[in-house]
Amino acid sequence: MFSEAVENYLTEILRLEEHAGRGAVSPSALADRLAVARPSVTGMLQRLADDDLVRYAPYRGVRLTRRGRRTARQMLRRHRLVETFLVRALGMPADRVHDEAHRWEHALSDDAVDRLDRWLGRPEADPHGTPIPAAPPSRGQRRLATLAAGVRATVTMVASQGPDHAAYLRSLGLAPGAVVTVTERRPFQGPVTLTIGDHSWIVGPEVTEYVSVREET
Amino acid sequence: MFSEAVENYLTEILRLEEHAGRGAVSPSALADRLAVARPSVTGMLQRLADDDLVRYAPYRGVRLTRRGRRTARQMLRRHRLVETFLVRALGMPADRVHDEAHRWEHALSDDAVDRLDRWLGRPEADPHGTPIPAAPPSRGQRRLATLAAGVRATVTMVASQGPDHAAYLRSLGLAPGAVVTVTERRPFQGPVTLTIGDHSWIVGPEVTEYVSVREET
């Protein structure tokens, strides 16, 4: 979703916001923590502001937006889960897990994070005792790509990638509220068979990646 | 050490070399596998050749050098160990581990790979049955940075970063053949105390990262 650099900036801004209490985060502090020159920070903050990940007024410091904070918290969650794993499973010395986790945190998929969390028994704190942020309140929402076969689900969101794409999705009946079941999933990211109402369609990732669903209860 | 892109190119070249038997690998095949345009491949191959990772003659295809092959094999090892871990430990469906491993493989340190390998019981093959390349024949050689405290080791290599750096290392007595012990290691990449002969020195990563040692038997 975001580049490694963007993820690192957001995470570090959150750490500084939490640490230094209320108030905006200073670019210099960020530059220090990220080990980059100050002008690099200025440039990145401008881009993050354009993408609505931070609110940034020149000479006034920076704060995360709701969107930015959501991403940053997710990164902290990953970071701390990975650290926990490295210590508990791999027996890595506690003073070496941070750098390792700093790289892993960008590589894990949501699914892998979730499995790691389960494997660790849903830990509440990392090896240093720092709390691990909870998983975002997804209310069961997920991409169609990750829906298990045979499970009925309701479409919650269609993130179309342009007019043709939107029209195609509509022609399949994939609109919010539609009920859909994955009836077959071919291995290796192969095509997926969907049942929507009394129609079946064979579709590829351009469909399953951009449609969100919630499992029926 | 290398960028993610470089690691991916080298790994894919090795896969193609192994698959398609003897002969040079064609840039088009590479472009397909890496999902990039052909000119991107040409450009990268030129850089890889400059860095002595491939031998490349225009219009004649490409082959890995010894150096390139060593790196590529290491990546394949990581990839397959990670896939094994994802299936065995996290229970991820076998048809989803490849993409995941493709990202993890770039994030793991040598130490983490080694711990994962041990944790998995030194598996010989990944979940698809494909053999996992062996760890490089390091003969116990490692960076001083990873040497456990209290273990006597012999310096095998000094990778100095310029004349001043070289002189500094020499002044500590760190030359091939010298016997060294880490007597204390402060947490958080803190300073390390070395004993060399009857001298002790407190040094930082600019020493421990660039000196290789072999543990005494």
Next chain:
DNA sequence: ACAAAAAGTTAGCCTGGACTAATTCTGTGC
């Protein structure tokens, strides 16, 4: 109150790694 220091930004540059359009090789069929 104001000068000096510190913090921050702008301007201009660079590298890696992608892309498209245009061009040049190579090998095959006749």
Next chain:
DNA sequence: GCACAGAATTAGTCCAGGCTAACTTTTTGT
């Protein structure tokens, strides 16, 4: 032996994300 299809390379562009040098704004100390 040659035309042509396909493979590959060159030329030129773009963007992310760094950097240094120079400038501007804010803060601080007297």
